Amino acid sequence: MSFLDYAPAPESQALLHLRPEYGLFIDGEFVAGRGEPFPTINPATEKQLALIAHANAADVDTAVTAARRAYERRWSTLSGSDRGKYLFRIARLVQERARELAVAETLDNGKPITESRDVDIPLVAAWFFYYAGWADKLDHAGLGVDPAARGVAAQVIPWNFPLLMLAWKIAPALASGNTVVLKPAETTSLTALLFAEILQQAELPAGVVNIVTGGRETGQALVGHADVDLVAFTGSTGAGRAIARAVAGTDKKIILELGGKAANIVFDDAPIDQAIEGIVNGIFFNQGHVCCAGSRLLVQESIHDEVVDRLKRRLSTLRLGDPLDKNTDIGAINSADQLKRITELSAIGEEEGAERWSPDCELPENGFWFRPTIFTNVSTSHRIARDEVFGPVLSVLTFRTPEEAIAKANNTPYGLSAGIWSDKGSRVLAVADRLRAGVIWANTFNRFDPASPFGGYKESGYGREGGRHGLAAYLRPAGSAAVAAARHAVTVESGHPVKSPAARKKAAK
Amino acid sequence: MTRLAVPKTYKLYIGGTFPRSESGRVYAVTTPGGDFLANAAQASRKDARDAVVAARSAFGGWSRATPYNRGQVLYRIAELLEGRRTQFAHEIMQSEGVPAPAAGRQVDEAIDRWVWYAGWADKYLQVAGNANPVSGPYFNLSVPEPTGVVAIIAPQSGGSLLGLVSAVAPALVSGNTVVVVADETRPLSAITLGEVLATSDVPGGVVNILTGSPAEMAPWLASHADVNAIDLLGAGDVDWVHLEIDAAETLTRVLQPESGADAAAPSLARILAFTETKTVWHTKGLL
Numbered sequence: 001m002s003f004l005d006y007a008p009a010p011e012s013q014a015l016l017h018l019r020p021e022y023g024l025f026i027d028g029e030f031v032a033g034r035g036e037p038f039p040t041i042n043p044a045t046e047k048q049l050a051l052i053a054h055a056n057a058a059d060v061d062t063a064v065t066a067a068r069r070a071y072e073r074r075w076s077t078l079s080g081s082d083r084g085k086y087l088f089r090i091a092r093l094v095q096e097r098a099r100e101l102a103v104a105e106t107l108d109n110g111k112p113i114t115e116s117r118d119v120d121i122p123l124v125a126a127w128f129f130y131y132a133g134w135a136d137k138l139d140h141a142g143l144g145v146d147p148a149a150r151g152v153a154a155q156v157i158p159w160n161f162p163l164l165m166l167a168w169k170i171a172p173a174l175a176s177g178n179t180v181v182l183k184p185a186e187t188t189s190l191t192a193l194l195f196a197e198i199l200q201q202a203e204l205p206a207g208v209v210n211i212v213t214g215g216r217e218t219g220q221a222l223v224g225h226a227d228v229d230l231v232a233f234t235g236s237t238g239a240g241r242a243i244a245r246a247v248a249g250t251d252k253k254i255i256l257e258l259g260g261k262a263a264n265i266v267f268d269d270a271p272i273d274q275a276i277e278g279i280v281n282g283i284f285f286n287q288g289h290v291c292c293a294g295s296r297l298l299v300q301e302s303i304h305d306e307v308v309d310r311l312k313r314r315l316s317t318l319r320l321g322d323p324l325d326k327n328t329d330i331g332a333i334n335s336a337d338q339l340k341r342i343t344e345l346s347a348i349g350e351e352e353g354a355e356r357w358s359p360d361c362e363l364p365e366n367g368f369w370f371r372p373t374i375f376t377n378v379s380t381s382h383r384i385a386r387d388e389v390f391g392p393v394l395s396v397l398t399f400r401t402p403e404e405a406i407a408k409a410n411n412t413p414y415g416l417s418a419g420i421w422s423d424k425g426s427r428v429l430a431v432a433d434r435l436r437a438g439v440i441w442a443n444t445f446n447r448f449d450p451a452s453p454f455g456g457y458k459e460s461g462y463g464r465e466g467g468r469h470g471l472a473a474y475l476r477p478a479g480s481a482a483v484a485a486a487r488h489a490v491t492v493e494s495g496h497p498v499k500s501p502a503a504r505k506k507a508a509k
Numbered sequence: 510m511t512r513l514a515v516p517k518t519y520k521l522y523i524g525g526t527f528p529r530s531e532s533g534r535v536y537a538v539t540t541p542g543g544d545f546l547a548n549a550a551q552a553s554r555k556d557a558r559d560a561v562v563a564a565r566s567a568f569g570g571w572s573r574a575t576p577y578n579r580g581q582v583l584y585r586i587a588e589l590l591e592g593r594r595t596q597f598a599h600e601i602m603q604s605e606g607v608p609a610p611a612a613g614r615q616v617d618e619a620i621d622r623w624v625w626y627a628g629w630a631d632k633y634l635q636v637a638g639n640a641n642p643v644s645g646p647y648f649n650l651s652v653p654e655p656t657g658v659v660a661i662i663a664p665q666s667g668g669s670l671l672g673l674v675s676a677v678a679p680a681l682v683s684g685n686t687v688v689v690v691a692d693e694t695r696p697l698s699a700i701t702l703g704e705v706l707a708t709s710d711v712p713g714g715v716v717n718i719l720t721g722s723p724a725e726m727a728p729w730l731a732s733h734a735d736v737n738a739i740d741l742l743g744a745g746d747v748d749w750v751h752l753e754i755d756a757a758e759t760l761t762r763v764l765q766p767e768s769g770a771d772a773a774a775p776s777l778a779r780i781l782a783f784t785e786t787k788t789v790w791h792t793k794g795l796l
Contacts, residue, residue, distance in 0.1 A: 126644070142637070237760070244757035249750030256760065274792075413759070415785075432789045433573075442791040449643035453651045457785045458737070459760045464786050467641050469651060477778060 006319070009326040011113045015100040021051040022189070024059055024213060025196035027066035028206025034059050035214060040189055043110035044323050044332040044367040052189045055212035057221040063181045063210040064225050067152045070207030071179040076149060080136030080177075087132030087174060089202040094125040097198065101191055105163055106323045108190040110332030110368070111286050113324050123448060124167040130450035131171035134471060138176065141471045144478030149177030150253060151229035153474065156219045156243075158235045159185035159334050160289040160390075164448075166192050168465045169232050170209060171450075176474035178230065181210045183222050187335050189213040220246070228252060230474065234291070236388075237414070237459050255463030255473045257291065257455055259388040260416030263409035264294030264445060265431065267402075268303045270421035274443060276310050279394070282419060282445040284318065284372050287333055288392040291460075292417035294445055296385055298405050301398045308376055308396060315372050316359040330392060333368040342370050342391030349375050349384035354395070380411055388414070402427065406434045415457030419445045438464070519549045519696070521556060521720060522703030524563030525713015531555050536721070538696060541606035549696050552719040554729040557688065560717035564658045564686040565735050567714030572655045572684035580630035582710045583681060587623040589705045590616075597670055600697040605669060615668040622671070622775055626678040633682060633780050646793040653784035655684035656762060657737030660730035662690050662723045663699070664743040664772060670698035675773035676742050677716060679780045685738075688717045688730065692743070696720040723747055731755040738762035738783050742773055 021037065023030035035054030042049055055063070075083070094101065098121045105116040139145045153173045157165035162184060173180050184192040192211050199209055212218055223231050223243050233243050234257040247254055264282050266275050282294025299307045323331035333339040350356050358371035370391055378385050378395040385395045399405040409418055417439040420431050432440045438456045441447060448454065453469040455461060463473045519538070520527040529535075534551035552560075571579070590597070594616050601612040638652035659680045664672030669692045680687050691699030703718045719726060724747040731739050732755040739756055741749045745766035756763050764782055767773055 241757055241760065244760060245754050248753035248757060248763075251765070258760070428791065432787075438785060438787060440787065440789045442789065444647065444790055444792045447643070447645065447647065447790050449641070449645070449649075452641040452643050452649055452790070453786050453788050455786070457656075457787075461760060462762055462785075467651065467788075468639060469786055 006327040010324045011103060011326060013103055016103045018050050022193045023053045024055050025211040026063045040108060042107050043334050046366050049107055052213045055214040055218045060212055060221040063212050064152060064227050066207035067179040067181050067210055068227055070205060071151055074205045075179050075208050076177060084132045084135030086202060086204050087128050091125050091128035091132060093198045093201055101194060104194055105191050108188050109162055110323050110334050112328040112331045113326055115286060120161055120164045124163050127167035127171045127450040131175040135175040141468055143475050147475040147478045150474060150476060153178045153180050153230045153232060154222045154228040155180060155182040155232045157184055159188040160286060162188035163191040165234055166195060172470045173474050176471055178474055179208045181222055183212050183219050186215045240461055253473055256461030258461035259414055260291045260460050261296060261388055261412045261414045262292055262294045262417040263296045263298050264419035265298045265405045265409060267422040268300040269423050271423055275421040276314055278445045280314055283394045284392050285446050287331055289334060289390055294419050297394055297396045298399050298408055301400050304398050318372060320361050321364060330372060333370050336368055339368040339370060342389055345384060345387060345389050346373060346393055352382045354378045354382055380408060402431060410436050413459040416460035519547050519700045521550050521552055522718040523560045540603055546603055549720045552721040556719060557726045557729050560688040560719060561658060561733055561735055563714035563717050564688050567712055568657060568686045570712055571686055571715045576631035580627050583627035583630060586709045587620050589709050590620045593705060597698055600701060601670060604695040604697050615671050619671045619674040622674055623678050625775055626682050629682050629780055637781055648791040648793055651786050651788040654787050656783045656785055658735060659685045659738045659783050660688045660736045661740040662727055662742060662744040663692055665692050669695040673699050676740060680783050682780045683784050685783050686715050690719050690723045690726050693722055727752050728755060732758060734759050736761055740764040741766045
């Protein structure tokens, strides 16, 4: 070990007490699933962490029924301020158990502990804290006075930010007065189940949040269930397309946060030190498992060689290895399947003529690993410049004029995010205006905040999560026919909001 | 001796010009009683695609016009509609079989609605956008932008001019460009609207008007990869569920059919339905 090396600095696992087996969380209790339980493994070691219950269609139905009952009998009868208080409780419990959640996230997902500890979990708490305050202020959300909840939300989330994506989905749903059935990704269910324990500690009324674990067919059963009013999905564009098809012709509201192939544009007048850090953060944060990752570097031709040299030098200092080690920059790839996809697309990159480079770093023997990789001499028609790799693979392209940069950046069916690096403010604003993407980072990248709306243009999906805009999908606008019908049903019937077929039919999409 | 009238040839409106259908097809437009009024062009799928190409080419200029400018251009259309009030009323009386006062009221309402929407062009951004108080040294702003090319199936019942205006005007406010399939059996006011647009300051291609069968054209528009959103407002009588399924292929935004007296009632929501929220972060204090 040379004096430049770091000694191992693993985070302690002592705080985390995993059970050998987890059930589904339905109506406030953990119950067995009717499908075959499946193991969840640590992708850094391939060792089993726990057995996870598998929800079949009947389990999903039980969960939706519980959510409907909780919505009608309990959650919709609470005041906004009481709903908010539950969310504040949840935010505080997440903060209190933050270290435990961070360790669990890193074990289950493979991401470096510094990321789960300093990014994922603090943002989870922030998300609940932010939306807690909205629960009794919905009149000011821009949807008119007294907008109405939609009812039962079906939510399906990905494996790249397991607990953070749960927070993005559940916090605005509950603040708006909906109840939830959420399905975590098959490979990363653990923190959602720890979160279920937090809900028990918060004494959230039974059935308001239900968590069903399982595979693709569990998600399909949930999304296709006739009694859900809203479908919120984050994942691949292919899966999003299937969901849009499945709910076509119904009045289910949809929010889709799908894939991306973001351009990170570096002009020759960029603050170069910050740009190098931003490029690295843009594509190697979370092993590149980020839908808004800056996977296409568009660099002005005059500074191409300098930028690439400096990137290579910077990448050579990144440390790949044990995700629990506090010195680790690059953790494990989440699954064997994902590693296979990254490996295949990178091989295609080479076959198509791009030049491949990776730092010379040692890969651990077990687990799923992929060296940070840069492709130069990439042209816009290459698959690595068009397909979402969802891994630590950067494609470098060049441009000469701002017009060319804008044209190349927009030359994709996706439109989730983009980056601009330039010290010239007028240029930054002009380019930001012309980029067809939902989130633009100027002289920064991969920033997330509960107050800031996130979501895509074109095939990156529709709807926004975060901020005031993130409430819109979860509410029916005040004064809409659906709201009037729902209110009428309340007064003439049992005193609880009753979902009338007429109300559902007229609902504004 | 009475003068022999000169009847008008009703054509399509694509890219600022008035072509016949490339298919050469026409269909007879009649009064509700069955009396012949005109031969309207029966647009084909090729016409629909041409209209999408025209709308796409016009999108850059129209979406980048200043909101004040777009508001004035839209208001100018209302001025021109007012000048053609008698002609619109006459066509509505003939094709819808309604008495003169009702036809006049419909034209008035359509003009007023157009004025209402025109005034939103430089305001909707302020109402729908906002600064975001993020936890860090960043300037952060969210604003709506137009979605792109919007295909519209105009209402096929109710007032033919009012229905068309109610669908087209809100899509134009934010800077979208439009391909609209008019009321199939009562297309006269749609074509006359095209003549108004052609002599207004709206650039060619911003609005493209097709007459013919929604059932024939809608599938091509719904599945067209260069259509960003489709308003199925008047598609209630065609197989619109399949149109929504087709639209899912490229994640085209969909508004479902509406019916009844309050269909496409004037609303900010209708403007925002064809916008995308863009959030821009900029570092503060990077020096």
